[in-house]
Structures are given as C-alpha cells and as structure tokens.
Amino acid sequence: xxxxxxxxxxxxxxxxxxFCPGCDHxxxxxxxxxxxxxxxxxENIISSTSVGCSVFLYDFLDIDCVEAPHGRALASATxxxxxxxxKFVFTYSGDGDFASIGIAESLHSALRGENISxxxxxxxxxxxxxxxxxxxxxxxxVTTTSPTGRNAEYxxxxxxxxxxxxxxxxxxxxxxxxxxxxxxxxEAKKAIKKAFQVQxxxxxxxxxxxxxxxxxxxxxxxxxxxxxxxxxxTKVFPLGVFKEVN
Amino acid sequence: MTENNEKVLxxxxxxxxxxxxNAGCQCYxxxxxxxxxxxGExxxxxxxxxxxxxxxxxxELGAINMVMGAVATGVKAMTSSSSCAISLMQEALSYAASxxxxxxxxxxxxxxxxxxxxxxxxxxxxxxxYGGGNxxxxxxxxxxxxxxxxxxxxxxxxxxxxKYRNPVMLLADGLLGQMxxxxxxxxxxxxxxDVSSWALTGAKGREARxxxxxxxxxxxxxxxICDLHRKFEVIAENETTYEEFETDDADxxxxxxxxxxxxxKAAMKVLRNKGIKAGCFRPVTLNxxxxxxxxxxxxxxxxxxxxxxxxxxxxxxxKYAVEGLSKVSLVNRACGEWLSVEEIVxxxxxxxxxxxxxxxxx
Numbered sequence: 001x002x003x004x005x006x007x008x009x010x011x012x013x014x015x016x017x018x019f020c021p022g023c024d025h026x027x028x029x030x031x032x033x034x035x036x037x038x039x040x041x042x043e044n045i046i047s048s049t050s051v052g053c054s055v056f057l058y059d060f061l062d063i064d065c066v067e068a069p070h071g072r073a074l075a076s077a078t079x080x081x082x083x084x085x086x087k088f089v090f091t092y093s094g095d096g097d098f099a100s101i102g103i104a105e106s107l108h109s110a111l112r113g114e115n116i117s118x119x120x121x122x123x124x125x126x127x128x129x130x131x132x133x134x135x136x137x138x139x140x141x142v143t144t145t146s147p148t149g150r151n152a153e154y155x156x157x158x159x160x161x162x163x164x165x166x167x168x169x170x171x172x173x174x175x176x177x178x179x180x181x182x183x184x185x186x187e188a189k190k191a192i193k194k195a196f197q198v199q200x201x202x203x204x205x206x207x208x209x210x211x212x213x214x215x216x217x218x219x220x221x222x223x224x225x226x227x228x229x230x231x232x233x234t235k236v237f238p239l240g241v242f243k244e245v246n
Numbered sequence: 247m248t249e250n251n252e253k254v255l256x257x258x259x260x261x262x263x264x265x266x267x268n269a270g271c272q273c274y275x276x277x278x279x280x281x282x283x284x285x286g287e288x289x290x291x292x293x294x295x296x297x298x299x300x301x302x303x304x305x306e307l308g309a310i311n312m313v314m315g316a317v318a319t320g321v322k323a324m325t326s327s328s329s330c331a332i333s334l335m336q337e338a339l340s341y342a343a344s345x346x347x348x349x350x351x352x353x354x355x356x357x358x359x360x361x362x363x364x365x366x367x368x369x370x371x372x373x374x375x376y377g378g379g380n381x382x383x384x385x386x387x388x389x390x391x392x393x394x395x396x397x398x399x400x401x402x403x404x405x406x407x408x409k410y411r412n413p414v415m416l417l418a419d420g421l422l423g424q425m426x427x428x429x430x431x432x433x434x435x436x437x438x439x440d441v442s443s444w445a446l447t448g449a450k451g452r453e454a455r456x457x458x459x460x461x462x463x464x465x466x467x468x469x470x471i472c473d474l475h476r477k478f479e480v481i482a483e484n485e486t487t488y489e490e491f492e493t494d495d496a497d498x499x500x501x502x503x504x505x506x507x508x509x510x511k512a513a514m515k516v517l518r519n520k521g522i523k524a525g526c527f528r529p530v531t532l533n534x535x536x537x538x539x540x541x542x543x544x545x546x547x548x549x550x551x552x553x554x555x556x557x558x559x560x561x562x563x564x565k566y567a568v569e570g571l572s573k574v575s576l577v578n579r580a581c582g583e584w585l586s587v588e589e590i591v592x593x594x595x596x597x598x599x600x601x602x603x604x605x606x607x608x
Contacts, residue, residue, distance in 0.1 A: 012454075043450035048315055049458065058456045064446040066318040067345065067458035069337050072311035075303070079315025080446075082299035083273050083323065087448055105311070108304035 008033035010042045012062045022222025024179040024212035025053055028121055029060050031189045032092065035196055036063070041088045048076035050093035050102075053127040057092050071102025074109040077116045088199065090117040096126050099161045100135040106165075113170025113204040117195045120161055120207070122176075122237065123214040131217030135159045138236050143217075158236065162209040166242035172204035175241040178211040178234060180226040187239075194244070203245050211237055253430045258396045258422040259284035261429050262326070262352055265400035267292055269434045271350075272321040273299030275312035277331065280364045281420035282354035285326040299323070310335040310342075310351065317348050318457055320445025322404050326352035328420075329370055330361055333378060339413055340379025343474065344459035346444075348407035352400075352416045354423035357581035366420030367581035368504060371559035374417050375533045382471050384478045386414040386485070387532040391507035393427035399530070405436035410481055411444070417532060419555070421505045421584060482534035489528045492518070493543060496525030498594065501540070501564055502553045503529050506584065510553050513590035520591075522598065532560070540567035550574045551594055555581060 007013070010033040019025045036042050045063040049055065051070035058065040068076035073091040081089045091098075098106050098120040109116065125143055126132040132145040136158045140149040150158075166174040173195050177188035188210060195206030211233050213225035220228065256264075263285045266274065274293055276286040286302075293300035299316065303309035309325040316323035327335065332353045342349040353374065357367035374387045386406050388399040396418060403414040446455055461467035491511060493499055498517075500510040507528040517524035527543065527550075529536050544550070549572050552561040561576045568574050577593040579585050596602065 044448040046319060046446045046448060055460060058458060062449065062454045064449050064454055065456045065458070066315060066446055067341070067460065068311055068314070069341050072307065072338070075308040075311035076315035076318075078301060078308075079273065079275065079312035079317075079323065080319055081315075082275075082301060082312070083316035083319045083321045084447070087319070104304045105308050108308065112301070 008037045010036040010062055011060055015060045018056050018059065019053065020216040022213065022215040022225060024123070024210070025121060027179050027185060028119070028210050028212060029057065029092070031185070031192055032119065033061060034189060035193045038193070039196060039200065045088045045090070046080050046084065048073045048080060048089070048091050050091060050097040052094040052097050054092050054094045054097065054121060055128070071097055071100070072105055073097060074102060074105040074118060078109055078112070078114050081114060081116050085115070090119065090196065092119045093121070094127065095120060095122040095124070095136040095161065096134045099159050107168065110165050110168035110171045110205045110207065115199050115202055115204060117199045117206040119192065119195070120209045121212045122161065122209050123212045124233065125214055125217050127214050127217055131214070136161070136237070138232065160237060162207065162242050165205070165207045168205065170204050171243050172198040172206055172245040173241070174207045174243045176209040176211065176237055176239050178229050178239055180211070180213070180229040191241070198245070209237070251430050251432050253428045255426050256393060256429055257284060257424065257426050258393045258418060259354065259424070260288050261393050261396040262400050262416065262418070263288040263292070264431060265397040266324055266404070267296070268431055269401050269404040270322050271298070271324050271404065273313070273316040273323040275301045275303045275309040275323070275325050277303050277306050277309050277327065279328045279331045281356055281366070281423045282326050282328045282352065284423070285352065306331045306334040307338070310338040310349070313349050313351070314338055314342055314345070314347050318446050320441040320447065322348070322350070322408070324350035324352065326354065328354050329356045329358050332370065332373070336373070336378035339385060340377070340381055340383055341459055342413040343383035343385065344381065344470070345457050346411035347413065347457070348411055349413040350403045350407050350416070351413065352418065355417065355419040362581070364420060365582040366555065366584070368419060368506065368555040369559070369581065370417065371503070371532065371554070371556060374415050375535070375563070383474060384412070384533055386410070386412055386481060387417050388414065389417045389504040389530065389532050390422060391505050391528065393422065393425060394429040396422060397429050397431055401434055401436060405439070406485060408439035408441060410477060412477070412481065417504065419504055478534070485531060486534045486536050487530040488536040488539055489530060491526040493525035493527060493548070495523055496548055497523045498549045498551060498598070499525045499527050499543060500551050500553055500590070500594070501527045501560070503532055503560055506553055506555060509585060509587050509590055512587040513594070516587060516591045517594060522594070524594065535563050535567070537563070537567040540564060541569065544568040544571040547572060551577055551597060553577045553585060553590055555579055555584065
C-alpha cells in the first residue's frame with residue numbers, strides 16, 4: 001500500500017498542538033520540519049527561539065533549542081553561530097519579534113552577513129496577546145489598539161520586511177511567500193529550503209517572510225482569513241524573491 | 247601581552263581582557279562605552295588573531311544575547327560594559343539565571359543614575375547584588391580591588407559561571423579600569439568544567455535539548471525557582487570569600503568593596519598609629535555576601551564603618567548582617583574623586599567622638 005501521509009521525522013512525536021484552529025503556524029512549522037528532513041541536518045541544528053505565538057517551536061521540533069528574550073533571537077543565533085560555525089543555526093519568529101522589538105538585531109544580523117537562516121511569520125498582528133497593532137498591520141486594519149483602523153497620522157506605516165532585508169549587503173537570499181493555497185505552500189517550502197541552503201553553502205544571511213493567517217484575531221473563518229491573505233495582504237506585501245546571491 | 251608569571255605594568259581594562267583570553271574565552275561580544283572600551287578594543291584584534299569569535303554588537307542588548315547564545319553551546323564567552331548600558335542587559339541576565347547559562351559580564355562602573363558621567367563610582371552595587379532584572383534570581387558578583395585581582399577574579403568568574411551554571415558579574419569601577427598597576431597573569435588556575443551533559447551541540451545520538459524559561463506549569467515553575475534558590479545556597483556555602491585585616495583586636499572595623507578597599511587599608515594604619523584600634527573587612531564576593539562573618543564580628547561587640555562611593559548601598563547589607571548588635575556608620579561620597587585616606591580617618595575620628603553617624607559628604 002502506498003503511504004500518502006506521514007509526520008516529518010524532525011517533528012516530535014508527542015507534541016501538544018497549541019495553535020488556534022486555522023492558524024498557519026502549524027503549516028509553516030511542518031514545512032520547516034520537512035526541509036530539515038530533506039536536507040538531513042536535524043542532528044546538527046541549534047535553533048534560537050523567539051517570543052510570541054512562535055515561542056513554542058521547541059514543543060514541535062525534535063532539535064536542540066535555546067530561548068532568546070523577545071526580539072533577541074537573531075542576536076542569540078549570532079552567538080551560537082560564532083561559537084559553533086559548524087552547526088546549522090536558524091530562527092523562527094513572528095513579525096513583532098523580528099521586525100518591531102527585534103528589528104535592530106534582525107537587520108544587523110543581515111548586514112553582518114551572519115551565516116544563519118531566519119523565518120518570519122507575518123500575520124499583521126500580535127497574536128499571542130490578542131491582536132494588537134504591530135509593525136506589519138496594514139493601513140485601515142482594525143486591531144484592539146487601532147479600533148478605528150490603522151491610519152498614517154496616528155500609527156505610521158507598515159514595514160515591508162523582505163524588501164528591507166534584501167537591501168542588506170550581507171543577505172544571500174530574501175523572499176516573501178504565503179500559505180493561502182497549495183501552490184503557494186509548495187513555493188513557501190522551496191523558499192525555506194533556499195534560505196537554509198545558502199547557509200549550508202556559506203553564502204550569508206537567508207531570510208523568508210511568510211504571510212500567514214490569524215483567524216482568531218482577525219475574527220474570520222480560516223477560509224475567509226486565507227482569502228484576506230490572498231486578496232489584501234499580497235497587494236501590500238507582494239510575493240517574490242527580492243535577493244538571491246548565486 | 248604577557249602569558250606567564252612575569253610582572254607587567256598594565257591597565258585594569260587590558261588586564262581583564264587578557265585574563266579572559268587566558269581563561270579560554272572563545273567569544274567576546276560588546277558595544278563601546280567609557281570607561282571600559284579598551285576591553286573590546288583589545289579583544290577585537292586578539293580574538294581575530296586567535297581565530298575566536300568577536301562581534302561589534304549593534305547594542306548591549308545584542309551583545310548580552312549573543313553571549314547567551316554562545317555559552318549555550320558550552321563555550322566560554324563574555325561581554326563588558328558600564329553602568330547605564332549594563333542596565334540594558336538586565337532582561338537577559340534574568341533569562342540567563344533562569345536558563346542556568348554561564349554568562350560572564352564585566353561592569354566597569356561609572357556614575358549614574360541615567361547617563362551620569364564617566365567619573366568612577368560604586369552605585370551599581372544594588373543592581374548587581376539584588377538584580378536589575380525580573381523575578382527571583384541571583385548573579386554571582388565578584389569585586390576586584392587591584393589590577394592583579396582584575397586578572398584573578400576574571401579567571402574565577404569563568405570558572406564559577408560554568409561550575410554552577412550561573413551568570414557571573416565582575417563588578418569593577420572606572421578607577422580600576424583606567425589605572426595601571428603591576429600584575430602577573432600566570433596560567434588559568436582552574437580545571438575545565440565538563441559541560442557535555444547540557445550544552446547544545448545538535449541532537450546527534452541523544453535526545454534533543456531545550457534551554458528555556460517559559461513555564462506554563464505552575465508547580466514546575468515553583469520547583470524551578472526553589473531549585474535556583476537552593477543552588478545559590480550551595481554557592482554561598484562554598485564560594486563566599488572576603489578579606490580581613492587586623493580585626494582580632496579591633497574596636498572599629500572599616501568595611502569597603504572593590505577599589506575603595508585600598509584606601510580603608512591605608513586609613514586603618516593611620517588610625518592605628520593614632521592609637522585607634524581599627525581593622526578592615528572586605529567582601530570579595532558581593533553576592534554571596536559574607537553576612538555570617540560580619541555577624542560573628544558584631545557578636546564580639548565590634549563597631550563598623552562602611553566606606554563606599556554611593557549613597558550607602560552595601561551599608562544596608564552590613565546593617566542586615568549586624569542585626570542591631572553594634573553600631574554601623576557610613577562614610578561615603580556619591581561618585582567622582584575617591585574618598586581619601588585623610589577623609590576616611592577624620593570621618594572615623596568624628597564618628598568615634600559621637601559625630602554624624604552617616605557622613606555623606608561632597
């Protein structure tokens with residue numbers, strides 16, 4: 001009989017699923033696990049984890065992890081990689097962790113060309129605390145701290161993370177992908193694999209921004225949330241590869 | 247720079263830096279701030295030359311978190327900074343204590359609060375000893391008083407950090423950092439600590455290891471805090487160190503830490519020449535603090551005068567140790583020019599005559 005489904009080897013067998021129904025974190029973490037399996041690097045990984053909904057990465061993946069305070073994942077990962085250049089080092093953060101409280105650490109890791117890989121989940125809000133305005137909240141978006149919608153006068157503008165990372169000379173790969181459809185999920189996996197591969201090749205900083213849904217805080221069904229990713233988010237945050245060093 | 251027993255004339259900051267190299271510090275991460283910048287300047291070249299890790303971090307937040315990442319893999323690593331920028335590291339130090347990461351951080355104190363200035367001071371005693379970060383935790387705090395001790399206690403900092411898996415702070419001050427004095431390095435005198443049972447090296451042929459402090463289980467969190475507390479009791483039992491000079495027959499004991507120790511030793515001699523039976527007591531470890539030893543001296547009826555360059559921070563620890571058994575006085579200045587031997591002597595004489603017990607002076 002043909003086996004059509006299995007859990008990636010890099011995922012823990014006894015994980016407790018902690019995400020909300022319809023959340024894309026589960027898909028993103030599974031893609032990371034599949035890429036780890038395919039590259040055969042599980043036993044050589046040290047990951048620096050983050051704070052936010054992404055905090056529970058170590059509950060899902062069967063890899064060595066060290067926590068970093070909120071926003072400091074890339075600094076921690078820099079320390080790990082400088083201490084053990086032979087290890088594979090990656091971070092997995094949300095947009096608040098990576099691009100708000102941690103933007104200095106993130107941007108400077110890219111500028112230094114740290115040979116590490118970073119995944120950033122962009123769901124346009126602070127999910128763990130119940131949906132507040134974050135660095136990627138779109139214009140007009142209603143959150144618990146922008147009750148009449150984001151406007152420039154009060155809140156300024158959202159950041160386009162992948163484009164900023166692509167501007168850094170130390171960046172080897174920067175892409176933005178989405179998880180709203182099967183084709184996009186397949187492309188997302190390819191991007192994660194490339195961001196990991198540039199590290200294995202010693203080319204520098206590898207980065208993937210993943211547009212993800214947050215049905216709970218967007219007050220939508222999972223289907224509506226994915227439509228929003230497709231119809232609204234990709235217009236503000238266009239998908240694509242913004243830098244690739246050959 | 248010397249790596250043997252030959253004595254060299256060397257600045258405190260350089261002594262700390264070279265001692266870190268000798269101790270096997272594999273990575274240094276730092277951001278410039280006076281009066282400790284020479285540590286990073288010296289190590290930038292040295293670490294590259296030795297093929298070790300060095301990053302000019304984007305901030306002190308970056309630097310201390312890089313140290314946390316590096317030491318999690320089992321290597322020795324450190325950062326150094328000063329006062330207002332040490333404040334930026336407090337969050338990470340709380341994490342490091344909870345995660346039991348052997349972080350070494352050097353604070354070459356300047357004055358505060360706020361930006362303050364580059365005058366030497368001892369105003370970060372409370373922050374170092376009582377913690378500037380959140381939650382119940384302890385740093386091991388070592389306070390050198392000479393450039394030679396900058397070497398010796400840097401060695402000890404790296405050893406204790408790994409031995410107890412606890413962050414260690416070397417609490418120096420601008421005076422020591424900028425002062426030149428003869429010192430010898432010898433060799434790193436401690437055994438290498440086996441870190442193989444916990445260090446992150448990739449989950450090859452073993453269970454994956456997770457180092458984190460997030461605690462969703464209340465009972466486990468209580469247990470963890472109690473375990474950390476008990477660990478520090480063991481540290482207090484094994485590692486509390488102090489110096490005593492002529493306390494046996496003393497009526498009055500001068501107490502100081504760090505480089506102020508130098509002046510109380512000199513003041514003690516002047517007082518003895520004047521017929522006043524003075525002694526000196528100097529905690530080397532500020533945390534754990536030698537409460538027991540001070541208490542024993544108080545039980546013998548000895549009085550204390552705490553001399554420090556702050557508004558009376560260690561003073562409270564001495565009073566706590568004395569438990570009201572004898573009089574404890576304070577001679578202090580907020581920052582800047584160190585209290586001179588003459589000032590200390592005249593203040594003690596004044597206190598003995600029944601003058602101001604708390605002699606905060608400008």
